[in-house]
Amino acid sequence: ENVLTQFPGTLSLSPGERATLSCRASQSVSSSYLVWYQQKPGQAPRLLIYGASNRATGIPDRFSGSGSGTDFTLTISRLEPEDFAMYYCQHYGRSPRYSFGQGTKLEIK
Amino acid sequence: EVQLVESGGGLVQPGGSLRLTCAASGFTFTNYALNWVRQVPGKGLEWISFISGISQTTYYADSVKGRFAISRDNAKNSVYLQMNSLRVEDTAIYYCARDVSDYSGGTYYHIRFDPWGQGTLVTVSS
Numbered sequence: 371e372n373v374l375t376q377f378p379g380t381l382s383l384s385p386g387e388r389a390t391l392s393c394r395a396s397q398s399v400s401s402s403y404l405v406w407y408q409q410k411p412g413q414a415p416r417l418l419i420y421g422a423s424n425r426a427t428g429i430p431d432r433f434s435g436s437g438s439g440t441d442f443t444l445t446i447s448r449l450e451p452e453d454f455a456m457y458y459c460q461h462y463g464r465s466p467r468y469s470f471g472q473g474t475k476l477e478i479k
Numbered sequence: 480e481v482q483l484v485e486s487g488g489g490l491v492q493p494g495g496s497l498r499l500t501c502a503a504s505g506f507t508f509t510n511y512a513l514n515w516v517r518q519v520p521g522k523g524l525e526w527i528s529f530i531s532g533i534s535q536t537t538y539y540a541d542s543v544k545g546r547f548a549i550s551r552d553n554a555k556n557s558v559y560l561q562m563n564s565l566r567v568e569d570t571a572i573y574y575c576a577r578d579v580s581d582y583s584g585g586t587y588y589h590i591r592f593d594p595w596g597q598g599t600l601v602t603v604s605s
Contacts (some may be wrong), residue, residue, distance in 0.1 A: 402588040407524075414574055415524065418590035425577055458524055462590045467538045468514070468526035 372397045372463050376471035382479040389446040391474045393459035398439045403462035405437055406444045409473075410455045418457075419444060446476075454478050481505040481594055483513075483575050488599030491565055495603070499560040501575030508556040509533055514592060515549060517571035517601075524539055525571075529578065530558060543569075547580035565603045571600040589602050 373396040383389055395403070401422035407415040417426040419435035422442055432447040446453055459471040487499040501513065515528040528549040529538040537549050548561040558575060576592035 400588075403590055405591045407592070409524075413549065414595040415576075415592075416483050416595070417591055418591040420593075421589040426591075426593065460524075460592070466526060467529055469522040470526065472523045 371465065372399060372461060372469060374459055374461055374469055374471035376457075376459060376474045378474060379472075380475045380477060382477050383449055384479045385449050385451055389444075389449055389453070389476055391444040391446075393414050393437075393442045393444070393471050393477070394441045395442075395461060401438050401442070403449070404435075404437070405460040405462075407458045407460065408453075408455050409434050409458065415458065424452050432468050449476075451478075481577070483574055483577060483594060483596035485573060485596045485599040488573065488601045490602045490604065492605050493565060493567055493603055495565050496561070496563045497565065497601060499562070499573055499575075499599060499601070501557070501558040501560075503556045503577070506577070509553050513551065513558045514576045514578055515558075516574045516576055516592070516595075517569075518574065518598075518601075524575060532557060543600045564602070565601075567603050570603045572600050574598045 375394045402420045406419040406423040409415040482504045512531045527540045530549045533595045545565045551558045576595045580587040580590040
């Protein structure tokens, strides 16, 4: 099983700052299958980035994804108040078919 | 507008059964696979089941294999999750999510979940 580990667990920043969230896989994964979601309290997750670096429809360009192999990064260039939320990475694999990281909480400092 | 709406959650005793429904609209239902993902309140996301569009191939997480069954009715644009032998640890919000991918050269890639339904809460308690 390919385990995804996200860090930090909690990231405390101020609006306007740059956020860097990491997702590390225990085994190399294809960047084609690495996805990022955002989840706000009381809401369902929302697709942000797929294929490691492709923004989903309607996602602002302050969000970007990068990485390959075992290390992937979600970057938010200048934080807006609405960006403070939980972020999850996800991978499509063999068994289990899909796995999620445990999440990073991005909170206002 | 592409939309997924879950229903059927509620309170059930340990060992009991429940069937969740995910009603889809706004897209050609048979062209897409669907998934169920659950989330213990305040915790992370756990994928639990997948069903393909036409062939209805299914996959399950080990945590629910043999107890849960996913199915779909393409005439009703709906996916179901039959949950049997429920345990306290099955208490969670259950989301359905559309499986989207690109296809080229015989390979599916850029697989992602989009959109997600709003979720339905299942509570297993005596």
